[in-house]
Amino acid sequence: MHGYAYGPSYTGFTLLEVLITIVIVALGLLGLGALHVRAMRDTTSAYLRSEATVLTQDIADRIRANLPYVRATPPSGNTTPLPYILELEQFSALAQPTLLCLSAYCTADQLETADLWQWREAVRSRLPSGQGKIVISSCVAPATGDSTECTTAAIRTWTITVYWDERIDPNKPEANCPAPHPEHPLFACLRVSVRP
Structure with a gap:
């Protein structure tokens, strides 16, 4: 018999x-x-963002720690600026104070100067291109709760804003910022309001 070949x-x-x-x-x-x-x-x-949160909490705690100075009423006609104000233009130009108040006694205004400088150094070292500003955003009268001048014994609200650059692509924003940086509109930011 022959077998059939089915192929390989x-x-x-x-x-x-x-x-x-x-x-x-x-x-x-x-x-x-x-x-x-x-x-x-x-x-x-x-x-x-968590670093920025820690930094805003740090300066808020510093403001609260110096509460008598923060709540002091400037004398009538006094041109002394209100405490704990730091505009963006001042941020980079802030000079190191002679007294850092780490182990020596400081007056309240020396403590404010040291607090602002130490906070600025922390923002610059912990965030890429880190910058910040602190402004008084509102003042209300203690008795009525109505808006009032910030030069009186008002209850003040500080707004702390921290900016940083987290962009991978330099032409594309990575985050929406409610208060854009005037020179770097693509920076991310964190804004916190504090009423000590």
Whole structure:
């Protein structure tokens, strides 16, 4: 008897199957890589925002610690600026005080100067391109709760704003800032209001 030949029998994978598998695995790895990059960017953003939160809390605590000075009423006609004010223009130009009040006795105004300088140094060292400003955003009369002049014995509200650069792409904003930086509108920011 003659046997019938059915052709050669192939086992294993063909080259086409191997190439398709390689393409599918490569696409999966690219997706994982993109996911990892995004996770790292989000982690960095969360870290910088938590640093900014700690820094705003730090200066708020410093303001509260110097409460008698903060709540003092300037004498009538006094041109002394209100305490704990730091505009953006002053931020970089702030000079190191002669007394840092770390171990020596300080007056209240010396403590304010030391507090502002130490806070500025912390913002600059802990945030990329870090800057900050502190302004009095509102004043209310203690008895009535109505808005009043900030030069009286008003209850003052400070607004603390910290700016930093967390952009990966220098032309694309990474965060929306409610009070954009005048020179760097793409910077991220954190704003906190404090009423000691």
